[in-house]
Amino acid sequence: MLSKKTKYGLKALTYLAKVEGNEPVQIAEIAKHENISQKFLESILLTLRRNGFLGSKKGKGGGYYLIKEPKDIPMTTVMRVLEGPIAMVPCVSLNFYEKCEDCPDEEECSVHKLMLQVRDSALDVYRNNTLADLL
Amino acid sequence: MLSKKTKYGLKALTYLAKVEGNEPVQIAEIAKHENISQKFLESILLTLRRNGFLGSKKGKGGGYYLIKEPKDIPMTTVMRVLEGPIAMVPCVSLNFYEKCEDCPDEEECSVHKLMLQVRDSALDVYRNNTLADLL
DNA sequence: TTTTACCCTATAGTTTTAGTAGATTAACGA
């Protein structure tokens, strides 16, 4: 299941990408428009900022805005920041690889074999979509 | 993340598929061989039986055995039983469709758009793999 | 009477999804 964090994060990014002139947009406006708990969205936008997707401005007229062009924001990076590893099992993860303790031989593991294919197919989708493609 | 339930279930099915003559195999044997908590595996095998993948036999010489040929067990059905919907969001699920309450227009939703592609790519993998392909 | 699957319940642990309370910063008007 996709977490609400990721879902909300994607919706917020999409919302910001549609803003004219890339003006700062307040959390409250996004939360209201997208039916998201404001405080929850607040923490999501914060992690998006910390990971280089958004800029922010405090005080009156402040808010969040995209720091890059939507076409330069691939879904791979967004998903990794919001949802975590794209692989469903650590032993097939490119960026977060971990060996399974219970599994003696990775090459012989049926789960490994299947999940490699799933990872590659998902990666293919995420690589072929930028934020601009979702508008 | 793939749940351990699914992971263990897949490993158990693979184990059973390799058994000569499709003789009943005891839970304890599978659990030991695959490093799985026996009690947990017990419940997993039970759901696999209830969903028509396995047969069982009680008493001495009893155990679980495959009810169909491995080549006739597509990963789509296994994954749906063990892991649940293949779609990451209910609004793009074929078998478990649900409308999002927060989302006014499905056609306009960026998450929907992306997750449709992810679902299709995953479905593609699962449809092209039977239990026999994992051996 | 032993061996095995079956069934129900409980529970510790983790993750998710928030909510609460306040600090910090920036703009603006008196």
Next chain:
DNA sequence: TCGTTAATCTACTAAAACTATAGGGTAAAA
């Protein structure tokens, strides 16, 4: 320049859901 307001930032807490596992007893087959 000072105070008010508007906004983000930070940390802590908490409820709820889910995951993984354990315990103990029942039923059936050999």
